[in-house]
Amino acid sequence: xxxxxxxxxxxxxxxxxxxxxxxxxxxxxxxxxxxxxxxxxxxxxxxxxxxxxxxxxxxxxxxxxxxxxxxxxxxxxxxxxxxxxxxxxxxxxxxxxxxxxxxxxxxxxxxxxxxxxxxxxxxxxxxxxxxxxxxxxxxxxxxxxxxxxxxxxxxxxxxxxxxxxxxxxxxxxxxxxxxxxxxxxxxxxxxxxxxxxxxxxxxxxxxxxxxxxxxxxxxxxxxxxxxxxxxxxxxxxxxxxxxxxxxxxxxxxxxxxxxxxxxxxxxxxxxxxxxxxxxxxxxxxxxxxxxxxxxxxxxxxxxxxxxxxxxxxxxxxxxxxxxxxxxxxxxxxxxxxxxxxxxxxxxxxxxxxxxxxxxxxxxxxxxxxxxxxxxxxxxxxxxxxxxxxxxxxxxxxxxxxxxxxxxxxxxxxx
Amino acid sequence: xxxxxxxxxxxxxxxxxxxxxxxxxxxxxxxxxxxxxxxxxxxxxxxxxxxxxxxxxxxxxxxxxxxxxxxxxxxxxxxxxxxxxxxxxxxxxxxxxxxxxxxxxxxxxxxxxxxxxxxxxxxxxxxxxxxxxxxxxxxxxxxxxxxxxxxxxxxxxxxxxxxxxxxxxxxxxxxxxxxxxxxxxxxxxxxxxxxxxxxxxxxxxxxxxxxxxxxxxxxxxxxxxxxxxxxxxxxxxxxxxxxxxxxxxxxxxxxxxxxxxxxxxxxxxxxxxxxxxxxxxxxxxxxxxxxxxxxxxxxxxxxxxxxxxxxxxxxxxxxxxxxxxxx
Numbered sequence: 211x212x213x214x215x216x217x218x219x220x221x222x223x224x225x226x227x228x229x230x231x232x233x234x235x236x237x238x239x240x241x242x243x244x245x246x247x248x249x250x251x252x253x254x255x256x257x258x259x260x261x262x263x264x265x266x267x268x269x270x271x272x273x274x275x276x277x278x279x280x281x282x283x284x285x286x287x288x289x290x291x292x293x294x295x296x297x298x299x300x301x302x303x304x305x306x307x308x309x310x311x312x313x314x315x316x317x318x319x320x321x322x323x324x325x326x327x328x329x330x331x332x333x334x335x336x337x338x339x340x341x342x343x344x345x346x347x348x349x350x351x352x353x354x355x356x357x358x359x360x361x362x363x364x365x366x367x368x369x370x371x372x373x374x375x376x377x378x379x380x381x382x383x384x385x386x387x388x389x390x391x392x393x394x395x396x397x398x399x400x401x402x403x404x405x406x407x408x409x410x411x412x413x414x415x416x417x418x419x420x421x422x423x424x425x426x427x428x429x430x431x432x433x434x435x436x437x438x439x440x441x442x443x444x445x446x447x448x449x450x451x452x453x454x455x456x457x458x459x460x461x462x463x464x465x466x467x468x469x470x471x472x473x474x475x476x477x478x479x480x481x482x483x484x485x486x487x488x489x490x491x492x493x494x495x496x497x498x499x500x501x502x503x504x505x506x507x508x509x510x511x512x513x514x515x516x517x518x519x520x521x522x523x524x525x526x527x528x529x530x531x532x533x534x535x536x537x538x539x540x541x542x543x544x545x546x547x548x549x550x551x552x553x554x555x556x557x558x559x560x561x562x563x564x565x566x567x568x569x570x571x572x573x574x575x576x577x578x579x580x581x582x583x584x585x586x587x588x589x590x591x592x593x594x595x596x597x598x599x600x601x602x603x604x605x606x607x608x609x610x611x612x613x614x615x616x617x618x619x620x621x622x623x624x
Numbered sequence: 625x626x627x628x629x630x631x632x633x634x635x636x637x638x639x640x641x642x643x644x645x646x647x648x649x650x651x652x653x654x655x656x657x658x659x660x661x662x663x664x665x666x667x668x669x670x671x672x673x674x675x676x677x678x679x680x681x682x683x684x685x686x687x688x689x690x691x692x693x694x695x696x697x698x699x700x701x702x703x704x705x706x707x708x709x710x711x712x713x714x715x716x717x718x719x720x721x722x723x724x725x726x727x728x729x730x731x732x733x734x735x736x737x738x739x740x741x742x743x744x745x746x747x748x749x750x751x752x753x754x755x756x757x758x759x760x761x762x763x764x765x766x767x768x769x770x771x772x773x774x775x776x777x778x779x780x781x782x783x784x785x786x787x788x789x790x791x792x793x794x795x796x797x798x799x800x801x802x803x804x805x806x807x808x809x810x811x812x813x814x815x816x817x818x819x820x821x822x823x824x825x826x827x828x829x830x831x832x833x834x835x836x837x838x839x840x841x842x843x844x845x846x847x848x849x850x851x852x853x854x855x856x857x858x859x860x861x862x863x864x865x866x867x868x869x870x871x872x873x874x875x876x877x878x879x880x881x882x883x884x885x886x887x888x889x890x891x892x893x894x895x896x897x898x899x900x901x902x903x904x905x906x907x908x909x910x911x912x913x914x915x916x917x918x919x920x921x922x923x924x925x926x927x928x929x930x931x932x933x934x935x936x937x938x939x940x941x942x943x944x945x946x947x948x949x950x951x
Contacts, residue, residue: 224631224662224747226803253663253802328879328910348951354879354910355828 215283228252229277265289321349332357413558423589424606430617432584454514459612461505467605488537491524501537510623561596565589628808631801633775637782651678652704688714695737708743722791723766742798745924746935754924756887762864769864773838780815797836820870826856833884834860844942875901879910889917
């Protein structure tokens with residue numbers, strides 16, 4: 211036995227309330243579903259209200275002559291069939307809700323560093339350090355109201371003992387300012403130079419660098435390239451550079467040693483799935499690192515074309531931010547300047563950078579005999595937080611193996 | 625002061641304007657002897673006679689066209705579309721003639737017509753009796769669109785519309801007709817067209833809406849007040865042209881904006897409101913501008929469950945307001 215309510219029905223468009231003219235039943239009467247139980251009157255019509263249930267009228271709630279809103283209870287009725295399911299359902303739902311609530315109460319700070327335009331503006335105008343503001347929004351987000359509160363109450367002084375591990379701080383420049391003397395030329399530091407400087411300082415200070423170099427014999431590769439480069443240039447319209455072969459070899463080796471294709475993220479190391487290789491391109495006093503996307507999926511020709519396109523774009527100032535973003539590892543063509551050994555600064559936040567030096571013909575001992583071979587040094591800088599000598603050594607050995615195996619029989623540039 | 629329903633405010637405004645100015649007359653389907661299907665013109669036929677309360681054929685294009693001609697000749701017609709849904713045959717007259725005559729004639733001619741139409745759903749009216757049609761007309765310079773939310777606003781704005789020297793589309797929510805009641809002054813007063821109105825002061829989130837949804841938003845705000853959420857509610861009142869200043873001010877006030885309409889979401893009035901806020905308030909925004917609207921389906925369905933799903937209500941608004949407040 212359950213109690214159900216019968217409510218004022220909607221009788222016609224725009225009708226929102228109705229008046230009980232007279233009751234056709236009294237408490238205790240048995241009614242069948244669809245039996246008329248009351249006469250009602252609205253602005254537009256007079257009508258009989260049918261019962262929605264079969265059962266016994268329990269209580270008449272609205273008196274005759276009273277006006278109530280559509281949906282308000284007119285009377286209650288004791289219904290025969292039981293309908294206990296609804297009750298258990300609601301209680302289960304409540305429990306669910308309760309557990310949900312406790313779950314969300316646990317610190318979620320995923321939005322802590324997402325700032326809305328209003329928050330950024332207010333923080334800037336009032337010189338507020340957002341790192342020291344507690345957010346009350348979803349995911350720990352700092353809301354405009356949080357900032358307004360800080361402005362009103364003032365920001366608490368920085369804690370003397372920070373809980374965070376102290377960040378490596380740039381050693382301050384010697385306090386005596388650098389003076390220029392007569393005849394010196396002062397060059398103002400402009401946007402790109404400033405950005406390069408900031409990136410270099412950051413990478414050098416934050417990343418504990420370590421270095422290693424291997425020597426690679428690319429005699430076969432040199433002769434293979436010599437054979438095909440002129441035809442290639444004629445057919446394709448751009449140069450088949452050595453660099454493309456090196457990029458190809460690195461991409462392949464990275465697939466086998468994903469440890470090097472990764473990023474230090476404080477409490478974890480993120481290994482990247484995609485191999486996007488940054489390459490350094492210099493233009494006057496500017497340095498760009500555009501990205502060859504999915505280098506591991508491209509042929510030597512595809513890579514050569516990307517290098518050509520990106521270099522052209524860099525020279526013409528046409529690089530987009532999309533061209534420059536997403537790199538996971540950097541290959542630097544220092545050999546183009548004639549360098550035979552260098553120690554690169556890692557392209558933050560990547561884990562390593564490989565310097566490809568000049569190919570130089572040198573006497574090498576093979577089978578106890580001197581031979582004139584085309585030799586190249588590959589110098590790797592690595593983030594020692596992420597990588598150790600062992601895996602890097604294996605990686606370099608693999609790059610060496612791939613390059614030394616490149617010849618007309620094993621490789622097609624297409 | 626007397627307590628008046630939304631529809632009584634309509635009737636009162638028309639009656640008082642007809643008494644004040646004998647150029648004012650009413651025309652439409654069943655507006656005369658029957659007093660209108662919603663009883664909006666009840667008693668006017670008896671008071672002013674058949675010459676000023678005209679029963680027309682079932683021809684909306686003619687109702688608008690006759691009204692426009694009379695208006696250009698110096699009369700002040702109040703044309704009734706029985707349901708806003710039926711206005712479609714009159715669109716050509718309204719957009720191509722009424723809205724453009726002043727511009728076309730370089731101010732030689734004007735068209736002071738008021739076209740009233742009951743819009744909106746939630747009354748079990750299904751496809752041909754539930755539509756929101758305002759977006760169709762809301763990019764026609766020369767035409768004004770007024771959509772009041774309270775009996776007080778109805779009386780003041782309908783009087784302004786009748787006295788306005790240019791065409792006004794006056795859209796009344798049919799569910800509001802007998803749902804909303806409040807104290808309305810007996811004396812003559814007007815409310816300027818083109819001005820939005822703050823219906824509730826608050827500091828946590830801003831809700832901008834119009835028509836019946838204002839009422840729903842106020843109910844939702846009342847419930848949320850218990851949870852400590854303080855909502856600011858702006859009633860657009862005139863939806864074309866929009867009161868940009870008021871919109872910008874309301875959006876800047878809290879930086880969290882919820883826009884509500886009963887109309888289908890895509891291409892609705894609130895999209896334009898969002899654009900105004902986007903253009904002017906970037907550095908005051910603390911959350912994405914949120915739109916709450918009817919689903920993008922052709923019309924309000926008949927089945928009660930489906931109608932409920934389509935129709936705006938205080939619960940939906942409350943949920944959206946809560947989400948925005950929590951953001």
